[in-house]
Amino acid sequence: MTELRLHGVGGTTPENLLADVAPQLVSGNRVAGFYRTADMKGRHVEAYSWGGLTSRSASRVLWLLLLPFALVNLAGWMCTPAAWRRPWRFLLHRAVVRWAGLGLTVNLLLLLLVAMTSMDVVAFRCGARPVV
Structure with a gap:
């Protein structure tokens, strides 16, 4: 089972969203990508961070x-x-x-x-x- 977390427009970092000091980048890049924490028993927790798409120039x-x-x-x-x-x-x-x-x-x-x-x-x- 995979839990996917998305942040709002506040631009929460993947570290704060996943409550992990070193989440692993699975797909994408630093602008927008999927991050994963260490696996638990039968469960993956991933986050999609898209804050870089809106935090750059207008x-x-x-x-x-x-x-x-x-x-x-x-x-x-x-x-x-x-x-x-x-x-x-x-x-x-x-x-x-x-x-x-x-x-x-x-x-x-x-x-x-x-x-x-x-x-x-x-x-x-x-x-x-x-x-x-």
Whole structure:
């Protein structure tokens, strides 16, 4: 039986999570990996430490902005074998996926614009009032 422990956003170290002074790295690396303590009778205790993914520079998170585009690109190549055999079907499939990707991008930009505008208006209206 294996018990898997995950830490929250606080970034607990594997040593504290497993209550072991020297946990062994089983898989992954120091940024994100699985650590194991000394085995007990019929039981393994492991921890997944992912604190290095969020504790570095903020620019590392920008890949999330590219995720929708990567998924649309992947969807463009996912078609049936019949579409691969006929070039016009493949081109039609790619065109539809590209238009869907453009629609997704426009919707995300509009959502971002509405969110930023509404937060700005709420902050201006609520933040401009003097505290009594």
